[in-house]
Amino acid sequence: MGTQTQSELRCPRCGYDLRAAPEPRCAECGLTFPAEQWESGVLRDSVPSCLDGCDPWQPHQVLWASLCDLLRGIASPRRMLTTLALRGPAWSAWLMLVVGTGWVYVIVSIFVAVAINEHCGAGPYVAVKSALLYISPRLTFVSLFSGVPMLPLVLHSANLRLSPPPRVVMRRLGMYWLPVFASYSAAPIVLVALFVPDFHFNLFMPALGLGGIIVLPRSASCRDQAPRGFARRVVLWMFLWVAVVLLLGSSCQPRNLEPPFWVYF
């Protein structure tokens, strides 16, 4: 085992001291570790997602499981990144990306529709149609894609307790993380839209950045082993992220909550 230099080796699930363990298995909670983790001495928990356990051909199961996984990820993005089972069916990650983002879109639409109804004097039908077809798709798109420049940071080997993470694993974790990031990005701007009567997207675009500032330390805190140059990477990726948000935001957002004329037909 390559961990002789490490002062301690603990089970990531229960904290049991594994230095004297004869096999790659925790005697306390029964968690087993793959050979490569046992040899590198970087151990991680392995919890299957709700989607991993559902039947992909049952739409109600997929909807429910993806919502559960999204809420779990929102509750603790870091916990999701450091404990999600690395091996799972490929469709599960795709479903999380697509259906999880779908949930973000639906939740954003509800809030935006209420805001339009409240501030623009539009009827419920116009408000819902404008939210679903005009504002929410753009807002969800910007929220989701502004997370892409953050991926190299949160999928960093030290952050994931993996050394080094294989590409297929990074893809799976990234697909689970992006909808969670989109929720954090969209939440502040949607709340501002709800409570500020004279809402302008360009004026309140930094609210989208606020979501990123909240979620990033919660996703990539690197408490245990901060890799070299981590702070520099954070600053660099923050700059890139702000650039993406401003570029995407200014190019495809509507100016305010006013429904476009075609919504009335």
Ligand SMILES: [Zn+2]
């Ligand atoms: Zn244990």
